[in-house]
Amino acid sequence: MAVNSTTELGLPKYAGTADKYLLSNIQKNGLELEVFYVANFFMDAWKIENISCTLEFRDQNGNLHPTLGSKTINFSNANGFLNNEYAYFRCTTDQNFNPLMAAIGKYSSSN
Secondary structure (H helix, E strand, O other): OOOOOOOOOOOOOOOOOOHHHOHHHHHHHOOEEEEEOOOOOOOOEEEEOOEEEEEEOEOOOOOEOOOOOEEEEEEOOOOEEEEOOOOEEEEEEOOOOOEEEEEEEOOOOOO
16 A cells, blocks of 8 residues: 555445344444554554544345445544554444544454
8 A cells, every 4th residue: 555545445345144244233242443554564554544434334235225235434543553463453333333443452362
């Protein structure tokens, strides 16, 4: 990724049966988004100034949900450096997709 750039990453459509990806369960439990960084060498780092996530909810026919078809969540408090030691941002929302927190986490082998 280029310095001072904005990068969009798409995720493939999920067509499985895992209940945790159902809109009703996300609305019940909120959402957690994690951004992991793997340094190329020990002095490498990423400066993060904002994280946003756009979700699309569709039915089995590909139609957008009537009220939550497309939802953008902006974690404007996601600001800091990711490096070899502090390697991820964990961002969470409430049940209404309002951003709650964005915190930098320290790398451990259990991540």
